[in-house]
Amino acid sequence: DAGVIQSPRHEVTEMGQEVTLRCKPISGHDYLFWYRQTMMRGLELLIYFNNNVPIDDSGMPEDRFSAKMPNASFSTLKIQPSEPRDSAVYFCASSQTDQNEKLFFGSGTQLSVL
Amino acid sequence: QKEVEQNSGPLSVPEGAIASLNCTYSDRGSQSFFWYRQYSGKSPELIMFIYSNGDKEDGRFTAQLNKASQYVSLLIRDSQPSDSATYLCASLAGTALIFGKGTTLSVSS
Numbered sequence: 001d002a003g004v005i006q007s008p009r010h011e012v013t014e015m016g017q018e019v020t021l022r023c024k025p026i027s028g029h030d031y032l033f034w035y036r037q038t039m040m041r042g043l044e045l046l047i048y049f050n051n052n053v054p055i056d057d058s059g060m061p062e063d064r065f066s067a068k069m070p071n072a073s074f075s076t077l078k079i080q081p082s083e084p085r086d087s088a089v090y091f092c093a094s095s096q097t098d099q100n101e102k103l104f105f106g107s108g109t110q111l112s113v114l
Numbered sequence: 115q116k117e118v119e120q121n122s123g124p125l126s127v128p129e130g131a132i133a134s135l136n137c138t139y140s141d142r143g144s145q146s147f148f149w150y151r152q153y154s155g156k157s158p159e160l161i162m163f164i165y166s167n168g169d170k171e172d173g174r175f176t177a178q179l180n181k182a183s184q185y186v187s188l189l190i191r192d193s194q195p196s197d198s199a200t201y202l203c204a205s206l207a208g209t210a211l212i213f214g215k216g217t218t219l220s221v222s223s
Binding site for chain 1 (some may be wrong): 120146148152157159165200202206210211213214
């Protein structure tokens with residue numbers, strides 16, 4: 001398996017623009033997680049899905065953030081409108097079980113909002 | 115709020131020494147704990163996990179868990195320059211992992 005695939009690897013955008021981050025989990029993994037990493041706050045959980053259903057979105061910082069998982073092989077994280085404080089590395093991760101013994105991360109998307 | 119605390123470091127050790135990384139957690143209900151390694155510019159990768167009080171060994175790595183003290187540690191024996199990275203401690207809160215901010219380890223040759 002190719003692992004968790006994220007795109008784009010880097011995104012530079014201007015404040016106010018819409019940003020869409022994409023993720024393809026490992027086939028057969030029922031759990032998908034979106035994390036955000038910054039120096040100040042570390043690795044924060046934003047939202048996670050189980051069998052394509054959002055289970056916990058309490059980590060989503062504001063209504064500007066939304067996430068979808070239309071099918072088992074694809075998820076998006078959208079920020080609209082984007083702000084400079086959204087600049088971070090966004091990781092997608094997937095797991096086969098709810099115990100996360102093997103949680104695999106994608107390579108991340110480095111987002112810079114100017 | 116469920117939190118995982120780590121000393122940010124940097125922790126500097128000479129090659130061949132034992133590196134000791136520590137972590138505390140706030141949620142007494144947490145049952146599982148994980149150590150991830152993250153190289154600069156890369157994604158986190160799992161080193162090992164531990165469920166039970168005591169020690170768990172895997173090669174040069176030993177994880178230690180003390181639930182009474184809410185304390186988790188990772189020992190790296192015979193540290194190598196390639197071990198230089200940020201080490202993230204995480205606890206399982208329900209279904210999702212809650213991560214600490216990480217400790218940066220530097221192993222000098």
